[in-house]
Amino acid sequence: MDDSSSWDIVKASQFGILERCKELVEAGYDVRQPDKENVTLLHWAAINNRLELVKYYISKGAIVDQLGGDLNSTPLHWAIRQGHLPMVIQLMRYGADPSVADGEGYRALHLAILFQHMAIAAYLIAKGQEVDGPDCNGQTPLMLAAQKIIGPEPTNFLIKNNASVSAVDKVNRNTPLHCAVLAGNVDAAHILLEAGASVEAENINGHTPIDLAHQVHSPLLMHMLNQVKRERLRSNSRCLRVVNRYRVRLSQITRVGAIVDMNSESWLLKGILLACVIGPDFQSNLQASSLMASIFWIFSEGVCFFSSFFFSFLQVLFTLNATALLYYYLRTCRTDPGFIRATEEEKKMNVLVLAEAGCLDPRILCTSCMIKKPMRANHCFSCDACVAKQDHHSIWTNSCIGARNHHYFILFLFSLVLTGAWMLYGCVMYWSAHCMLRYEEQGLWGTFSGLVGCSPWLLCIFILVVYHTSWSTLTLLLQLYQIAFLGLTTVERTNLTHRQRKLRQPVSLRQNPFNLGVVRNLVSFFQLRCCGLFKPVIIDWTQQFQPGHQHVFGHTDMV
Ligand SMILES: [Zn+2]
Ligand SMILES: [Zn+2]
Known part of the structure; x- marks a missing residue:
């Protein structure tokens, strides 16, 4: 390794050589002075998670929300992009403002979602950041997740934190579902529909998500949206709902009766016909x-x-x-197998206490439920909850087996x-x-x-x-x-x-x-x-x- 005593201050900051940095600052280097790429020493210390160095630079007068770099970002933005939670906590202790937007218009929570650092997103929400706070383009974090992240985790996380599915952006008046459909993001569209997103909301051009699915030529999304629309129409009328439920049962009973009554002596034929009639009804929870x-x-x-x-x-x-x-x-x-429950306030307190104690990791905090997991508890993805002393999720009883x-x-x-x-x-x-x-x-x-x-x-x-x-x-x-x-x-x-x-x-x-x-x-x-x-x-x-x-x-x- 090179002798760090000859390094310049940028390299020493990147590698966290506190003694060398102190030496150069004592010799007269101004900690506020940006380098030729318009980046300050605090940015370099933050992106490399150098906690001691950040403390030192701030004590020497570094500006915590200084904008710099190609994307005109603060040191907090850089720490979030890299997923350094301890650095995020430290910068916010020194007064870093998470509502400042970077050159692309993203605020702290938007970046945490875009880079899929859920622990940081949980911390920012617990510190009071609005889950539906818009970026400079008027997009909420949920719209960004639906538009840019393939995979269900960020969308799921935001829905669980009560993000609005009916918010619209400033420019096109698109809802998160419009964004998911435009991006062809089937996972996100599915989660948004489950959360009750409207399939008939119109954007500034009068287009519904179904219209957009036609525009992007996605047969899967068209099928999904049309099916949800039909189901919602049916379930809107109580009378129709009851008729529909009994229509299926009655027609099945009639068909079963007809097959059993058949003149054929072949039980094999009758068995196959019965399986065809009864089978489809048991597809779910088989x-x-x-x-x-x-x-x-x-x-x-x-x-x-x-x-x-x-x-x-x-x-x-x-x-x-x-x-x-x-x-x-x-x-x-x-x-109840032992589901672990917590109020919204308790969840926020859990995140803050664990984050500031340096223990915000998935073995201790469940980022889906936002709760501190008790010993021997596990998150069940079928029940979507943490279960105390969970043994397994039984397919035979369709329930969790726990304490x-x-x-x-x-x-x-x-x-x-x-x-x-x-x-x-x-x-x-x-x-x-x-x-x-x-x-x-x-x-x-x-x-x-x-x-x-x-x-x-x-x-x-x-x-x-x-x-x-x-x-x-x-x-x-x-x-x-x-x-x-x-x-x-x-x-x-x-x-x-x-x-x-x-x-x-x-x-x-x-x-x-x-x-x-x-x-x-x-x-x-x-x-x-x-x-x-x-x-x-x-x-x-x-x-x-x-x-x-x-x-x-x-x-x-x-x-
Ligand atoms: Zn959980
Ligand atoms: Zn379960």
């Missing part, structure tokens, strides 16, 4: 709705079909088991496995009593044809039961292993396994601060007391914060 439908069929089949077959004692046991299944399923779906409903989920899995076992036993007993099957003589295909001929409906139920029993057994075993032997959630186990692969000498997963031993893990998880025999550990995971802002398992958003 797993959850298929499980709900399966539970319904298994339940009704078990109660009706086997009622004459099982002994009465077994009937009672089966009914109890099936009732427990329904109960725990509903408890899993309906119980408050995890034990219901385990009991639900257990009931499902038991019900499955009952049903498999019932099916085999029914076939051996009612169907003349001889595997040795008929072979595999012959036995299968015999089963189809004997009771095709029961065979369908059997396949359904095998499918649900298989996944629930595997999930239950994995969950019990994690809970009892490791004391970890699925997210934590995945993270730790991931990190272990990078280590030369892997450490056992069992060596973690949450593992209390098999018995105590189970006692605490299910809150077992057994008349005072056990003392479970009671922890409210929505309120547990790691001292010193450290995270136990490193970056948890990797999963």
